Amino acid sequence: MATFSSSSSAHYASSSPAFSNNKRLHHQHRTVSSSSSSIRLKQRFPGCFSVKQSSKAVHLQQDGASTMKVSPVKDDNPAKILKDGILSVPPVTPPEESIDIAKFDFDKENSTVSITVVGASGDLAKKKIFPALFALYYEGCLPKHFTIFGYARSKMSDAELRTMVSKTLTCRIDQRENCGEKMDQFLERCFYHPGQYDSQENFLELDKKLKEHEDGRVANRLFYLSIPPNIFIDAVKCASTSASAANGWTRVIVEKPFGRDSESSAALTRSLKQYLEEDQIFRIDHYLGKELVENLSVLRFSNLIFEPLWSRQYIRNVQFIFAEDFGTEGRGGYFDNYGIIRDIMQNHLLQILALFAMETPVSLDAEDIRNEKVKVLRSMRPLRLDDVVTGQYKSHTRGGVKYPAYTDDKTVPNDSLTPTFAAAALFIDNARWDGVPFLMKAGKALHDRRAEIRVQFRHVPGNLYNKNIGTDLDLATNELVIRVQPDEAIYLKINNKVPGLGMRLDRSNLNLLYAARYDKEIPDAYERLLLDAIEGERRLFIRSDELDAAWSLFTPVLKELEEKKIVPEYYPYGSRGPVGSHYLAARYKVRWGDVGSEQ
Numbered sequence: 001m002a003t004f005s006s007s008s009s010a011h012y013a014s015s016s017p018a019f020s021n022n023k024r025l026h027h028q029h030r031t032v033s034s035s036s037s038s039i040r041l042k043q044r045f046p047g048c049f050s051v052k053q054s055s056k057a058v059h060l061q062q063d064g065a066s067t068m069k070v071s072p073v074k075d076d077n078p079a080k081i082l083k084d085g086i087l088s089v090p091p092v093t094p095p096e097e098s099i100d101i102a103k104f105d106f107d108k109e110n111s112t113v114s115i116t117v118v119g120a121s122g123d124l125a126k127k128k129i130f131p132a133l134f135a136l137y138y139e140g141c142l143p144k145h146f147t148i149f150g151y152a153r154s155k156m157s158d159a160e161l162r163t164m165v166s167k168t169l170t171c172r173i174d175q176r177e178n179c180g181e182k183m184d185q186f187l188e189r190c191f192y193h194p195g196q197y198d199s200q201e202n203f204l205e206l207d208k209k210l211k212e213h214e215d216g217r218v219a220n221r222l223f224y225l226s227i228p229p230n231i232f233i234d235a236v237k238c239a240s241t242s243a244s245a246a247n248g249w250t251r252v253i254v255e256k257p258f259g260r261d262s263e264s265s266a267a268l269t270r271s272l273k274q275y276l277e278e279d280q281i282f283r284i285d286h287y288l289g290k291e292l293v294e295n296l297s298v299l300r301f302s303n304l305i306f307e308p309l310w311s312r313q314y315i316r317n318v319q320f321i322f323a324e325d326f327g328t329e330g331r332g333g334y335f336d337n338y339g340i341i342r343d344i345m346q347n348h349l350l351q352i353l354a355l356f357a358m359e360t361p362v363s364l365d366a367e368d369i370r371n372e373k374v375k376v377l378r379s380m381r382p383l384r385l386d387d388v389v390t391g392q393y394k395s396h397t398r399g400g401v402k403y404p405a406y407t408d409d410k411t412v413p414n415d416s417l418t419p420t421f422a423a424a425a426l427f428i429d430n431a432r433w434d435g436v437p438f439l440m441k442a443g444k445a446l447h448d449r450r451a452e453i454r455v456q457f458r459h460v461p462g463n464l465y466n467k468n469i470g471t472d473l474d475l476a477t478n479e480l481v482i483r484v485q486p487d488e489a490i491y492l493k494i495n496n497k498v499p500g501l502g503m504r505l506d507r508s509n510l511n512l513l514y515a516a517r518y519d520k521e522i523p524d525a526y527e528r529l530l531l532d533a534i535e536g537e538r539r540l541f542i543r544s545d546e547l548d549a550a551w552s553l554f555t556p557v558l559k560e561l562e563e564k565k566i567v568p569e570y571y572p573y574g575s576r577g578p579v580g581s582h583y584l585a586a587r588y589k590v591r592w593g594d595v596g597s598e599q
Ligand SMILES: NC(=O)C1=CN([C@@H]2O[C@H](COP(=O)(O)OP(=O)(O)OC[C@H]3O[C@@H](n4cnc5c(N)ncnc54)[C@H](OP(=O)(O)O)[C@@H]3O)[C@@H](O)[C@H]2O)C=CC1
Pocket: 119, 120, 121, 122, 123, 124, 125, 152, 153, 154, 197, 225, 226, 227, 228, 229, 231, 255, 256, 257, 334
């Protein structure tokens, strides 16, 4: 059994008057040693689960050559793919040694991590944060000494919090062993303290309880602000003044929205920085924690075949598509103040775009990656109102069921013009991407749920098979699709010959469907991000200059939409959204890849 040790201290003394912090942790080098060898990992472990996945990959390798499924383009249903042909791909190189480090103990005997979920009674805490913490615990990824505190105004005892949390916990399908036992153990480490978000006194009481649990060990504290944005600063002020760690690090995870335009975002950053150093602030964008978004850099930078094609020379356009098949039900009050551009485009889709388009970073260190992302954002052409289409869903009856309009929500004004759908054409004015349209669309209450990146390549010049392809060359170009969710997959549309004596061409998918390739459940984004925050890894969190650049891009157009009271195009609940998005794409000679039978 391998042991795990850290070559850098997991804690060090306070350097900020308010919060102590840890500037070194994310550069740490860790050594895994086993009886016969030791492997130095330059980067931090990408989570316990990923390491297990790589040993799984080795295991698969021992069973025989790894395989990639080829299926006709119309049919990437997992159940049917198994019937299709199998294309061998070169085996992966096994690591020096198969190591079981899933249950590494990255903590020292004398240090502890306390995680306080501020707003523990709320929707996000129940839906995502507690379940993610449990999953980390189950996987052996939390340090030996840890405590979880819920904090909110609601009156609750520890037992009541545990009952509330227990209803939200599930075990992964592939990991049910001792599930009940693990849940009980986890719940025993969960506590609750009721308090106001602006009360120094209440946070001092919390501090006292945290100290009892820390039991004289070096205390590291993580606060997760799972509360509405108007109370972020009150909570940060009280936590920093009255409940920051005395001798370890203190970090704060901040949830979006980070303001609603450049000015309010800058004001929020300024206020946060009154109490925190930048490297204590973990601005979360949970899309960066999604498996396929994490894989984007691996795909680009560890495969020779993609990077040479990754430019205006070969790529015609790139599309970032987000769709939900439900409306703003229950969140109308929040949503109406923000709209889909702020809710999805300015953060989730733009972050993916930046990762997609960035130059090769100097290293995988957080600052190197974030430096490259920010360069992309700052090279973007100002977005014009002309290049934006907005929509709002209206009521629709299907199969006898009446689906509501956005404005049917009691918390939304009847005359609201807030977009629930938007499409935009963006450009990056740099040498690599000059002239390539980056199209985005995002919408609620559409006909399906998906998040994907589509890369449409140029035509093959002087294609010998043009006459077999027909007149619509667009339909015959290669397209790489990175399907973030659901049914995570990476597939490449290629042209190939239909077997037989004639010469008929067909479009097929080289398809890496995760469910077929890996029998492991994919961790939720919040698991990865929480683990990163605990480990001090900032790569997947938004730095303030990235945030400023993202707001600079969208703020003028958002203001114009609001000042000119642009009326959104109404689309029926459950439809494909406004036709305006097709006109917008057509202006740049683009066809949305998610439309039509060949997706
Ligand atoms: N829910 C989601 O799916 C997502 C949420 N977010 C963000 O995460 C954060 C938390 O979201 P969510 O859990 O949905 O929020 P909630 O509205 O559920 O609020 C969380 C808790 O904050 C307290 N609270 C709510 N309103 C107020 C108020 N006006 N004044 C003081 N306290 C209040 C309540 O606790 P109590 O009354 O007990 O104090 C509540 O349980 C927000 O910033 C949100 O934008 C981001 C992405 C997705």
